[in-house]
Amino acid sequence: xxxxxxxxxxxxxxxxxxxxxxxxxxxxxxxxxxxxxxxxxxxxxxxxxxxxxxxxxxxxxxxxxxxxxxxxxxxxxxxxxxxxxxxxxxxxxxxxxxxxxxxxxxxxxxxxxxxxxxxxxxxxxxxxxxxxxxxxxxxxxxxxxxxxxxxxxxxxxxxxxxxxxxxxxxxxxxxxxxxxxxxxxxxxxxxxxxxxxxxxxxxxxxxxxxxxxxxxxxxxxxxxxxxxxxxxxxxxxxxxxxxxxxxxxxxxxxxxxxxxxxxxxxxxxxxxxxxxxxxxxxxxxxxxxxxxxxxxxxxxxxxxxxxxxxxxxxxxxxx
Numbered sequence: 001x002x003x004x005x006x007x008x009x010x011x012x013x014x015x016x017x018x019x020x021x022x023x024x025x026x027x028x029x030x031x032x033x034x035x036x037x038x039x040x041x042x043x044x045x046x047x048x049x050x051x052x053x054x055x056x057x058x059x060x061x062x063x064x065x066x067x068x069x070x071x072x073x074x075x076x077x078x079x080x081x082x083x084x085x086x087x088x089x090x091x092x093x094x095x096x097x098x099x100x101x102x103x104x105x106x107x108x109x110x111x112x113x114x115x116x117x118x119x120x121x122x123x124x125x126x127x128x129x130x131x132x133x134x135x136x137x138x139x140x141x142x143x144x145x146x147x148x149x150x151x152x153x154x155x156x157x158x159x160x161x162x163x164x165x166x167x168x169x170x171x172x173x174x175x176x177x178x179x180x181x182x183x184x185x186x187x188x189x190x191x192x193x194x195x196x197x198x199x200x201x202x203x204x205x206x207x208x209x210x211x212x213x214x215x216x217x218x219x220x221x222x223x224x225x226x227x228x229x230x231x232x233x234x235x236x237x238x239x240x241x242x243x244x245x246x247x248x249x250x251x252x253x254x255x256x257x258x259x260x261x262x263x264x265x266x267x268x269x270x271x272x273x274x275x276x277x278x279x280x281x282x283x284x285x286x287x288x289x290x291x292x293x294x295x296x297x298x299x300x301x302x303x304x305x306x307x308x309x310x311x312x313x314x315x316x317x318x319x
Contacts, residue, residue, distance in 0.1 A: 055134030057085035
C-alpha cells in the first residue's frame with residue numbers, strides 16, 4: 001500500500017512538472033513570435049572582420065564559409081585536414097568576391113593549432129570571428145569503439161574549442177571586438193544510444209559554451225560575443241544511414257539551412273540557437289517526463305536503433 005501511494009505521488013509530481021513545463025513553453029513561443037513581429041533585429045556589419053572556420057573544407061563548415069562570404073568580411077580563413085576540399089571551398093568563396101585562404105590544420109593536435117594560429121596573426125592580424133565547427137563521429141557504444149578513437153573524438157569535438165579560444169580570445173579582448181561561435185549538437189543536450197562518444201564530447205561542448213558565455217558577460221570582455229548552435233541531425237555524410245521510424249516527422253536538417261541560420265545568429269548576436277526550434281521544446285519536455293516514458297518513446301520512434309545502419313556502413317566521418 002505504501003509503495004502504491006509513493007508511486008502515485010511520484011507520478012502526480014511528474015505530471016504536474018510536465019503540465020507546468022508545457023505551459024511555460026507555450027508562453028515562450030508566443031513571446032518569441034511577438035518579439036520577432038514587433039522588434040525586428042538589425043544585422044551587424046562584418047566587413048572589417050577576419051573569420052576563421054575550423055573544419056571549413058567540407059560539410060557544414062563549407063556552407064558556413066559560403067554564407068559568410070555573402071556579407072563581404074575582410075577575410076575568411078579555413079582550417080581542415082584535407083587540402084583538396086579546402087582548396088575547392090576557398091575557390092568558391094573567392095568567386096563570391098570575398099578573400100579566402102586555407103591552412104592545413106589538424107585540430108586534434110595542440111601544436112598544429114598553436115602553430116597555425118600564430119601564423120594567422122603574423123600574416124593577417126587578429127581573428128575576430130572564430131567558428132569552432134570541426135567534428136568527428138564513430139558509431140557504436142563505448143564498448144565497441146576503440147580507446148584511441150574515443151580520445152580522437154574528444155580532442156577534435158571538445159578540446160579543440162578550449163585551445164582555439166585560448167589562442168584568439170586575448171586579441172578580441174584587447175580590441176573589444178569579437179565573436180566566438182560554437183557548433184554544438186542536439187546530442188549534446190539529450191543523449192542517444194549507439195553514438196555515446198560523440199554525445200559525451202558534445203555534452204562537454206555544451207558546458208564549455210555555457211561557461212564561455214557566462215565569462216564573456218562581464219566588463220572584462222566588453223564587445224566580445226558568443227553564439228552556440230544546436231542542430232538536429234544534418235543531412236550530410238556524418239550521419240549517413242541514421243534513420244528513425246517515422247523520418248517524415250523529424251527529417252534531417254538541410255546543411256545549407258543550418259549555415260544560413262548560424263550566420264544570421266552571429267549577425268544578430270543571438271546567444272543560443274536550436275535548429276529546428278521545435279526540437280529544443282521536445283528535449284525540454286523530455287526532461288520533465290519519467291525515464292521509463294522517454295525510454296518507451298525512444299524505442300517506439302526507433303531512436304534507440306537509429307545508428308545501426310550508420311554503424312553497418314562503417315561511418316567514422318568528419319566535418
